[in-house]
Amino acid sequence: MFQLYKARLKCLVRSKENIFWSYLFPILLATCFYFTFGNLWTFEDYESISIAYVSEGGQDDALKMAMEEAHTDNGTPLFVVNYTSEKEASKLLEDNEIEAYILGDSDPKLYIKNNGLNETIIKSFLDSYRRTSITVQTILNNNPKALEEGLLDDLMEAETFVYEVDNGKRPDVMLIYFYSLLAYTCLFASGWGLDEVINIQANQSHRGARVSVSPVHKMKLFLSNMLAAITAQAGGITLLFIYLYNILKIDFGDSLFPVIVTCMVGSFTGLALGAMVGALGKGKVESKEAIVTAIVLGSSFLTGMMIVNIKYIICKFAPFLNYINPAALITDALYSLYYYDSLHLFYINIGILSGLTVVFGFIAFLGIRRKTYASI
Amino acid sequence: MIVKVKGLVKRYDKLVALDYLDLEVAEGEIFGLLGPNGSGKTTAINCILSLLKYDKGSIEIFGKPMSADAYDIKKDIGVIMQNVAVFEALTVYENVHYFCSLYIKDKAKVKELTEEAIRFVSLEEYRNFYPKKLSGGLLRRLNIACGIAHKPKLIILDEPTVAVDPQSRNKILEGIKRLNQEGATIIYTSHYMEEVEQICTNIAIIDKGRVIAKGTKDELKSMISIGEKITIETYQGNENMVNELKAFPNVFSVELRDNRLEIKSNRGKNNLVHILDYLNKNQISFGRIVTELPTLNDVFLEITGKELRD
Numbered sequence: 001m002f003q004l005y006k007a008r009l010k011c012l013v014r015s016k017e018n019i020f021w022s023y024l025f026p027i028l029l030a031t032c033f034y035f036t037f038g039n040l041w042t043f044e045d046y047e048s049i050s051i052a053y054v055s056e057g058g059q060d061d062a063l064k065m066a067m068e069e070a071h072t073d074n075g076t077p078l079f080v081v082n083y084t085s086e087k088e089a090s091k092l093l094e095d096n097e098i099e100a101y102i103l104g105d106s107d108p109k110l111y112i113k114n115n116g117l118n119e120t121i122i123k124s125f126l127d128s129y130r131r132t133s134i135t136v137q138t139i140l141n142n143n144p145k146a147l148e149e150g151l152l153d154d155l156m157e158a159e160t161f162v163y164e165v166d167n168g169k170r171p172d173v174m175l176i177y178f179y180s181l182l183a184y185t186c187l188f189a190s191g192w193g194l195d196e197v198i199n200i201q202a203n204q205s206h207r208g209a210r211v212s213v214s215p216v217h218k219m220k221l222f223l224s225n226m227l228a229a230i231t232a233q234a235g236g237i238t239l240l241f242i243y244l245y246n247i248l249k250i251d252f253g254d255s256l257f258p259v260i261v262t263c264m265v266g267s268f269t270g271l272a273l274g275a276m277v278g279a280l281g282k283g284k285v286e287s288k289e290a291i292v293t294a295i296v297l298g299s300s301f302l303t304g305m306m307i308v309n310i311k312y313i314i315c316k317f318a319p320f321l322n323y324i325n326p327a328a329l330i331t332d333a334l335y336s337l338y339y340y341d342s343l344h345l346f347y348i349n350i351g352i353l354s355g356l357t358v359v360f361g362f363i364a365f366l367g368i369r370r371k372t373y374a375s376i
Numbered sequence: 377m378i379v380k381v382k383g384l385v386k387r388y389d390k391l392v393a394l395d396y397l398d399l400e401v402a403e404g405e406i407f408g409l410l411g412p413n414g415s416g417k418t419t420a421i422n423c424i425l426s427l428l429k430y431d432k433g434s435i436e437i438f439g440k441p442m443s444a445d446a447y448d449i450k451k452d453i454g455v456i457m458q459n460v461a462v463f464e465a466l467t468v469y470e471n472v473h474y475f476c477s478l479y480i481k482d483k484a485k486v487k488e489l490t491e492e493a494i495r496f497v498s499l500e501e502y503r504n505f506y507p508k509k510l511s512g513g514l515l516r517r518l519n520i521a522c523g524i525a526h527k528p529k530l531i532i533l534d535e536p537t538v539a540v541d542p543q544s545r546n547k548i549l550e551g552i553k554r555l556n557q558e559g560a561t562i563i564y565t566s567h568y569m570e571e572v573e574q575i576c577t578n579i580a581i582i583d584k585g586r587v588i589a590k591g592t593k594d595e596l597k598s599m600i601s602i603g604e605k606i607t608i609e610t611y612q613g614n615e616n617m618v619n620e621l622k623a624f625p626n627v628f629s630v631e632l633r634d635n636r637l638e639i640k641s642n643r644g645k646n647n648l649v650h651i652l653d654y655l656n657k658n659q660i661s662f663g664r665i666v667t668e669l670p671t672l673n674d675v676f677l678e679i680t681g682k683e684l685r686d
Binding site: 003004007010011012014015202205206207209210211212213214215216217371372373374375376 | 388422425426427428429444445447448450451453455457459460461462463464465466470473474475477478479483486522523
């Protein structure tokens with residue numbers, strides 16, 4: 001059996017196509033994610049936003065004061081404010097020297113050039129300021145002594161616009177990409193699983209016919225082939241994990257063991273999925289490869305690997321999909337390890353994922369156990 | 377009997393692929409299964425190997441009923457399928473080694489047999505080549521090495537020379553003869569009658585899933601009326617000459633086409649001498665003369681009314 005395992009492993013790791021898609025492609029994609037979206041939301045790297053404040057036409061001291069006092073949760077000033085004329089501010093904006101300028105008035109107006117995160121922060125700040133001003137005005141109209149009585153103290157405190165969530169773990173949009181990528185790589189094992197089944201099915205390949213006339217039990221062949229596939233997959237996933245964890249320094253939470261378990265179970269799910277597609281029906285090998293690729297890419301897409309908002313949309317409108325989508329179960333298991341101290345959610349996700357693996361594996365077994373065919 | 381197939385019926389919906397097929401292959405013979413494409417040869421082989429389910433009939437190999445789980449029977453069978461079935465990612469040596477190790481457990485023995493099989497098909501200098509680097513003929517030889525490395529008692533070759541150059545084809549046919557001389561019983565399917573005539577000791581002609589004739593090549597040829605076919609190149613042929621030649625003893629068919637006179641006659645002595653006498657007497661000049669004994673194609677043509685390669 002070791003001879004058969006060794007030969008199959010050689011076949012798998014010598015295939016340039018397999019090596020590229022399972023070993024190199026995830027690393028390339030991780031590198032692209034890192035440099036494209038890297039540190040998008042990292043708190044430490046927050047830089048104060050350059051804005052201009054135009055006080056012509058009635059200076060609003062309260063707004064000026066609010067802008068100067070606004071800061072992030074760790075004390076970084078939210079804005080670097082230039083006090084200038086409207087003409088100069090307009091020129092600065094045009095030359096991209098500032099992100100926006102505010103025309104101070106009884107009703108302050110915001111001028112921006114582009115749409116982006118910084119512009120969103122400035123607008124949020126101004127909206128908040130307007131709401132607070134109106135509230136203060138209304139209270140003072142009703143109770144002129146409110147200021148003296150300290151009733152406005154809470155309202156006057158500067159609001160934090162960039163803040164850190166509790167338990168020291170920040171919501172990091174980057175994790176969606178990297179966890180989805182890890183899930184994709186786990187499920188990409190389906191390619192290996194499909195190959196291994198095709199290679200022992202007489203009605204699927206000439207090699208399958210050749211090994212089917214040999215005196216080796218089909219299940220023994222299947223096991224040795226799958227062991228080779230598991231080994232090859234373990235190589236790919238380990239390489240990616242080391243790259244993410246040690247090189248890109250992606251945060252997987254406090255304990256690595258459950259993360260490794262998630263990768264293992266996810267890889268088994270991928271192998272079983274591929275084996276199931278391979279064992280079902282007599283369709284062309286190319287069609288089966290296309291089906292497997294579509295399932296893997298589709299399920300990864302639904303976890304936000306391509307568009308990060310998809311994850312949110314699925315959660316809001318079709319949450320049940322996350323319970324049958326293997327990629328979602330893998331990423332959710334990883335999120336639960338990252339965000340929560342309790343392993344409760346992790347166990348639920350891994351439990352469902354294991355259940356899916358058993359179902360896929362059982363269906364594959366039913367297809368593989370056939371030894372004679374109606375047509376080949 | 378090494379292989380005994382009785383009343384084998386295989387249907388694909390309404391299409392009858394094998395129609396009560398009977399075959400018997402004795403130990404030590406090279407048994408040819410000859411028939412046109414689609415006649416049921418490969419279906420018969422796949423049923424014999426228990427790869428295909430069949431509707432009726434029985435199959436015995438080495439005197440035991442054949443089934444998908446009959447591993448004791450399978451270990452003594454070598455199969456070379458019509459399509460090359462090797463691993464692209466393994467070298468010539470590794471491919472032969474892998475398929476041999478499916479049959480033999482002893483590592484040292486596997487190595488020894490692998491070397492022997494590579495030598496047998498003359499692929500020594502290609503042992504470290506990957507299959508995609510091999511020509512069609514070399515690939516076929518590798519395919520054969522993978523099927524025979526474990527020294528099986530029964531070797532089944534299903535059209536092993538399709539799309540092979542003449543040189544490789546001859547090597548393959550010589551190899552099959554050698555395997556037979558070394559003690560293996562061979563079942564060889566082909567639609568190339570020349571190959572079957574060249575190597576097979578016993579032949580079954582199959583059409584539409586039925587054996588329509590069987591025997592040695594001489595026995596098969598003796599079943600038909602044609603004893604000799606004479607083709608004469610002449611530019612002076614005419615209708616009168618054709619009619620006069622038809623009246624000759626043993627001659628039963630004369631045709632004049634494209635300045636070629638084709639005369640078919642029953643078995644008999646001096647057929648050619650009589651015809652040449654006639655041409656000389658009538659001062660009819662002629663060019664090339666070709667005389668042919670009947671081929672298996674003539675046998676097939678006479679029995680079915682169509683060419684073997686239709």
